[in-house]
Amino acid sequence: MKRKMIDRWCSLVLSMMLLIILMTGCTKVAKVSTKMGLAVGSPVVTLMSDKLKDTRSGRLIEEGFASQLLMLTGLVELTPNNFRLLNEISFQYCAYGIFIEDKEPDFAKELYSIGREYGLRALKQNRGFRKGLEKGEKIYDLVPNLGKAYAPSLLWTALNSGLWIIWEMDNPDSMMGMADVIAMIKRSLELDENYFCGAGKMFLGAYYAVIPEYLGLGGGVSASAQMFKEANAVNDGRFLLVRVLEARYLATTLDNKDLFKECLEEVIEADAGNLGGMRAINELAKMKAQYYLDHINNYFSK
Numbered sequence: 001m002k003r004k005m006i007d008r009w010c011s012l013v014l015s016m017m018l019l020i021i022l023m024t025g026c027t028k029v030a031k032v033s034t035k036m037g038l039a040v041g042s043p044v045v046t047l048m049s050d051k052l053k054d055t056r057s058g059r060l061i062e063e064g065f066a067s068q069l070l071m072l073t074g075l076v077e078l079t080p081n082n083f084r085l086l087n088e089i090s091f092q093y094c095a096y097g098i099f100i101e102d103k104e105p106d107f108a109k110e111l112y113s114i115g116r117e118y119g120l121r122a123l124k125q126n127r128g129f130r131k132g133l134e135k136g137e138k139i140y141d142l143v144p145n146l147g148k149a150y151a152p153s154l155l156w157t158a159l160n161s162g163l164w165i166i167w168e169m170d171n172p173d174s175m176m177g178m179a180d181v182i183a184m185i186k187r188s189l190e191l192d193e194n195y196f197c198g199a200g201k202m203f204l205g206a207y208y209a210v211i212p213e214y215l216g217l218g219g220g221v222s223a224s225a226q227m228f229k230e231a232n233a234v235n236d237g238r239f240l241l242v243r244v245l246e247a248r249y250l251a252t253t254l255d256n257k258d259l260f261k262e263c264l265e266e267v268i269e270a271d272a273g274n275l276g277g278m279r280a281i282n283e284l285a286k287m288k289a290q291y292y293l294d295h296i297n298n299y300f301s302k
Contacts, residue, residue, distance in 0.1 A: 065092075065095075065096045065099075065100075066096075068092070069089070069092055069093065069096060072085075072088070072089050072092065073089065076089050076118070080121075081121075081125060083122055083125045083153075086118050086119070086121050086122035086125075086153070087119075087122050087152045087153055087156060089115075089118045090115045090116075090118040090119035090122060090153070090156035090157065090160065091115075091152070091156045092115075093111045093112070093114050093115030093118065093160060094111075094112065094115045094156055094159050094160045094163070095281065096111050097109075097111035097112045097115065097160070097163060098163070098241075098288075099284045099287070099288060101163070101167065102288070102291060102292075102295075103291075105167055108163075108167065109164050109167050109168070112160045112161070112163050112164035112167075113160070113164055115156065115160035116157055116160040116161045116164065118156075119153055119156045119157025119158075119160055119161075120157055122150075122152075122153035122156075122157070123146070123150060123153045123154070123157060126145075126146060126150060128142070128145055129142050129143075129145070129146060138179075138180070139180040139183065139184065140179050140180050140182075140183035140184075143183050143184055143187040144187060146187060146191075147191070148191045148192060150191070151188045151191040151192040151195050152188075152195065152196075154184045154185070154187055154188035154191070155184070155185070155188040155195060155196065155199060155200055157184055158180075158181045158182075158184035158185045158188065158200075158203070159185075159199065159203055161177060161180065161181045161184075162178070162181040162185070162203055162207060163203075165177060165178055165181065166206070166207070166210060169210065178207075181207075182204075182207075182218070185200045185203060185204060186200075188200050189201065194234050197231075197234055197235050197239035197242075197275070197278065198230065198231040198232075198233075198234035198235070198239070198242070199231075201227050201228075201230045201231035201234070202227070202228070202231040202239075202241065202242050202245055204223075204224075204227040205224050205225075205227035205228035205231060205242075205245065205246060205249065205250065206224075206245050206248070206249040206250075207219070207224075208220060208221075208223040208224035208227060209221060209224035209249035209250045209252075209253045210249060210253065221250065221253055221254055224249070224250045224253070225250060228242060228245075228246040228250060232246075235275055237266075237270075238270075238274045238275040238278075238282075239275055239278060239281075239282070240267045240270055240272070240281075240282045240285035240286065240289075241281060241282075241285040241288075243263040243264070243266055243267050243285075243289075244263070244264065244267055244285050244288050244289050244292070246259075246263050247259070247260045247263035247264050247289070247292060248292060248299075251263060252299045252300070255300060255301065257296070257300050260292070260296065260299065260300070261293070261296075263289075264289040264290075264292055264293050265289075265293070267285055267286055267289040268286055268289050268290060268293075270282070270286070272285075272286060
């Protein structure tokens with residue numbers, strides 16, 4: 001109980017810090033350079049984000065996501081070319097979408113769409129990428145020229161875009177953007193294959209599971225299983241979201257209820273604090289795992 005109260009007070013203090021910046025500094029900050037925005041905004045957001053990632057209560061973090069995003073969006077718009085903040089907000093829109101998509105898919109798709117736009121804004125900080133888009137060049141032709149600093153931007157832009165597409169797969173037109181998504185994911189993996197606990201490999205696992213092998217797009221259950229295996233190996237199974245998505249996408253595609261239960265029960269029994277800086281996401285993964293188990297009949301024919 002004491003720990004929960006500390007978490008609540010810390011979250012409140014951090015929220016108030018941002019609120020004070022937004023309420024008292026809007027006029028001044030709007031007039032200063034992006035460099036000043038980095039000096040004022042980024043350390044506060046980094047502190048807030050680090051605290052957020054270590055919060056013990058999954059429910060607390062889930063319920064606080066909306067107000068967190070609202071304040072962070074305001075701060076980002078005060079320094080619109082702040083590369084660091086653009087990456088952070090693209091990540092947070094993606095994370096929020098992942099954890100509410102099963103209950104509120106339409107809202108999740110809206111979050112993914114917004115997160116994609118912030119990710120693209122981060123990528124456009126690269127002059128060559130920006131000029132290429134202005135000339136009408138394709139994203140998949142431009143990403144090979146991006147360096148390691150853009151690995152986070154590539155990943156979060158791709159995940160926001162790709163998850164939106166997965167939820168829109170009933171619409172054939174939605175698949176037109178998948179070539180860009182896969183190009184961004186693969187370039188991010190080339191630059192840093194283990195970034196954010198192998199989240200790029202985790203997404204490919206989900207994507208390959210829902211794309212039949214016969215389409216010739218690199219999909220199929222074998223490719224999916226391999227990607228989930230590689231993602232899980234990055235942190236020795238301590239990044240719990242990997243097993244959650246393995247259950248949701250690979251196990252359901254295989255119609256393997258035993259694998260589904262095995263993955264999710266493993267997550268529920270795991271220690272959420274076993275991976276530094278990822279406790280909150282692991283707590284949310286445990287909540288998501290419980291949701292899937294509670295609704296298991298929605299994912300299997302019998």
